[in-house]
Amino acid sequence: MKLTAFQTCLRFVCLLSIPFLWSCDDEIDLNISTANPILNIDAWINNKPETQHIYLTLTQDYFENNTLPPAVTGATVTVTDNNGRIYEFTEDPKSGNGAYSWQPKKGETLGGVGQRYTLKVIYKGETYTATSAMNRVPSVDSLTLSYTEGQGMMDDIYRAEFWSTDPAGKGDTYWLRAYKNGQLLNKASEITTAYDAGTSSGSGFDGVTFITPVRVGINANNFDDDDRPVSPLSNGDTIYVEIHSINLVSFNYLAEVVSQADRMGGISELFTSAPLANVSTNIVNSNANGSAVVGFFNVAAVAGRGKKFYF
Numbered sequence: 001m002k003l004t005a006f007q008t009c010l011r012f013v014c015l016l017s018i019p020f021l022w023s024c025d026d027e028i029d030l031n032i033s034t035a036n037p038i039l040n041i042d043a044w045i046n047n048k049p050e051t052q053h054i055y056l057t058l059t060q061d062y063f064e065n066n067t068l069p070p071a072v073t074g075a076t077v078t079v080t081d082n083n084g085r086i087y088e089f090t091e092d093p094k095s096g097n098g099a100y101s102w103q104p105k106k107g108e109t110l111g112g113v114g115q116r117y118t119l120k121v122i123y124k125g126e127t128y129t130a131t132s133a134m135n136r137v138p139s140v141d142s143l144t145l146s147y148t149e150g151q152g153m154m155d156d157i158y159r160a161e162f163w164s165t166d167p168a169g170k171g172d173t174y175w176l177r178a179y180k181n182g183q184l185l186n187k188a189s190e191i192t193t194a195y196d197a198g199t200s201s202g203s204g205f206d207g208v209t210f211i212t213p214v215r216v217g218i219n220a221n222n223f224d225d226d227d228r229p230v231s232p233l234s235n236g237d238t239i240y241v242e243i244h245s246i247n248l249v250s251f252n253y254l255a256e257v258v259s260q261a262d263r264m265g266g267i268s269e270l271f272t273s274a275p276l277a278n279v280s281t282n283i284v285n286s287n288a289n290g291s292a293v294v295g296f297f298n299v300a301a302v303a304g305r306g307k308k309f310y311f
Contacts, residue, residue, distance in 0.1 A: 035059075035061060037058035037059050037060065037070070038058065038059045038291070038292050038293065038294055039056065039058065039059075039072065039121075039123060039128070039291065039292075039293045039294070039295075040055075040056070040057045040058065040059050040069065040293075040294050040295045041054065041055075041056055041119075041121055041128065041130075041283050041293060041294075041295035041296075041297070042054065042055040042056075042057070042295050042296070043055075043119055043130070043283075043295065043296065043297040043298070044296070044297075044298050044300070045079070045102075045110060045298075045299055045300070046110070046244060046299065046300040046301065046302045047109040047110055047111060047112065047113075047134065047299075047300070047301050047302060048109070048302050049104055049107065049108065049109050050104070051101050051102070051103050051104070052087075052089070052101065052102045052104075052110055053089075053099045053100070053101050054077055054079075054089050054099075054100045054101075054119075054121075055097060055098045055099055055100070056071070056072035056075055056077070056098040056100060056121065056123070057069035057070060057071055057072055057097070057098040058070045058072060059294065068096075068097065069098075071095070071096060071097055071098035072098050072123060073091065073093065073098075074091075074123070074124075075091070075100065075121055075122060075123040076120075076121070076122040076123075077089040077091075077100040077119075077120070077121050077122075078119075078120050079102075079110075079117050079118070079119050079120075079299075080117065080118045080120070081111050081115050081116065081117050082115055082116040082117075083115070085111075087102050087110060088102065089101055089102045090102075110299070111134060111299070112134065112301075113134050113135065113136050113137075113245075113301050114133075114134065114136075115133070115134050116131060116132070116133045116134075117131065117132050117133070117134070117299045118130070118131050119131070119132070119283070119297045121283075124291075126285055126286070126287060126290050126291055127285070127286040127287075128283050128284065128285055128286070128293050129283070129284060129286060130282045130283040130284065130296075130297035131282075131297075132247055132250075132282075132297050132298050132299045133247060133299070134245065134299045134300065134301050135172065135173075135245040135246070135247065135300075135301065136167060136172065136245060136301060137174070137243050137244070137245040137300070137301040137302060137303045138164045138165055138166060138167055138243065138303060139164065139303045139305075140162055140163070140164050140241060140242075140243060140303050140304060140305035141163045141164055141165070141305075142162070142163045142305070142307075143160055143161065143162050143163070143239060143241065143305060143306070143307040144160075144161050144163065145158060145159075145160065145161070145233070145309055145311060146158070146159040146160070146161045146216060147159075147311075153226075153228065154228060154229070155228075155230075155231060156231060157229065157231045157232070158231050158232065158233040158234075158309070158311060159216050159219045159231075159232050159233060160178075160216075160218055160219055160232070160233060160239040160241070160307070160309065161212075161215045161216050161218075162176075162210075162215055162218055162241045162305070163209065163210075163215065164209070164210055164243060164303075165197070165207075165208065165209050165210075166194075166196045166197035166205070166206060166207060166208060166209075166210060167207065168206065168207030169206070169207070170196060170206050171196070171248070172195075172196050172245070173193065173194070173195050173196075173245070173246050173247065173248055173250070173251040174193065174194045174243050174244060174245060174246060175191075175192075175193050175243075175244040175246050175250070175251075175254060175300070176192040176193070176194065176214065176217055176218055176241065176242070176243060176244075177241070177242045177244060178190075178192075178218035178219070178239060178240065178241045178242075179238075179239070179240040179241075179242075179306075180219075180220055180232075180237060180238070180239055181237055181238050182238070182240075185218075185219075185220050185221075187221060188257065188258050188261035189221045189258075190219075190220065190221050191254055191257065191258050192214060192217030192218065193246075193251055193254050193255070194210060194214045195251065197209060197210045197211055197214070198211055198214070199211070199213055199214060218239065218241045219232035219233070219239075220232045233309055233311075235309070235310060235311055236308065236309070236310060237308070237309055238306060238307070238308045238309070239306060239307060239309065240304060240305070240306035241304060241305060241306070242302050242303065242304040243302065243303045243304070244300040244301075244302050245300050245301045245302075246298050246300055247298060249280075249282050250282075250296065250298040252280070253279060253280055253281075253282075253296050256279040256280060257279055260279060278294055279294075281293065281294050281295055281296055282296060282297055283295055283296065283297055
């Protein structure tokens with residue numbers, strides 16, 4: 001790839017600056033502008049027979065990360081299916097995290113595969129809506145142990161691997177969510193999605209067993225102080241994996257989240273990464289000239305299985 005004169009000059013300046021960066025320890029106060037808070041709607045719900053939560057918060061400035069985002073109170077939150085049934089999500093003021101919840105009765109779940117849902121949030125006189133369909137999901141047949149022998153300075157690696165078959169018919173998208181010893185693996189580098197049985201729409205794997213990168217994508221992604229990978233599993237660890245059916249727009253949204261959050265950092269960001277920006281949303285304000293909104297709405301069918309590993 002040929003560089004423009006500007007790019008060549010910029011790289012040269014950056015390289016010259018590195019020794020000065022190493023020797024500089026003065027504190028610099030940055031005058032960073034602030035932005036008005038925006039409503040954030042975190043609405044990922046599913047058909048598991050348990051309490052469903054939708055979280056409403058306000059955005060905060062990038063460097064204000066020492067406190068949780070402000071919770072939104074006083075909103076009205078409902079989800080309506082295509083049969084006209086309304087699920088009312090009531091505010092939980094004691095949660096402190098902006099939770100609005102719906103509690104199913106015994107044996108009840110939030111709808112079923114093939115149904116469509118509309119989210120409606122009314123806050124400070126404005127109405128925000130989004131739609132989602134609950135798509136099909138394959139069962140998790142089993143979990144097995146994957147072993148890679150260590151070489152040189154690398155230790156033995158033990159990973160969990162799930163086995164499941166994508167149903168025939170192109171266009172199914174999934175989010176794999178894994179719990180290690182009861183704790184959700186939720187780092188950006190641990191977000192695993194699948195398009196049919198592969199990793200993208202162009203992979204061409206449909207109606208077959210999920211490919212290896214997807215099957216082992218349910219493991220923790222940790223490194224030691226020397227930046228060497230740490231075995232995701234130790235003897236006696238428990239892994240529980242869930243397959244969540246998601247919509248294509250949700251699949252693309254998660255790809256944006258990973259792109260924005262799982263970044264290399266350092267000076268390479270100047271040349272290899274797109275600028276940070278709000279990821280897309282499928283939630284709209286009914287008033288085109290009204291307040292902005294961020295967040296996402298998805299209704300998933302879920303299949304899961306767990307196992308305790310001994311080796």
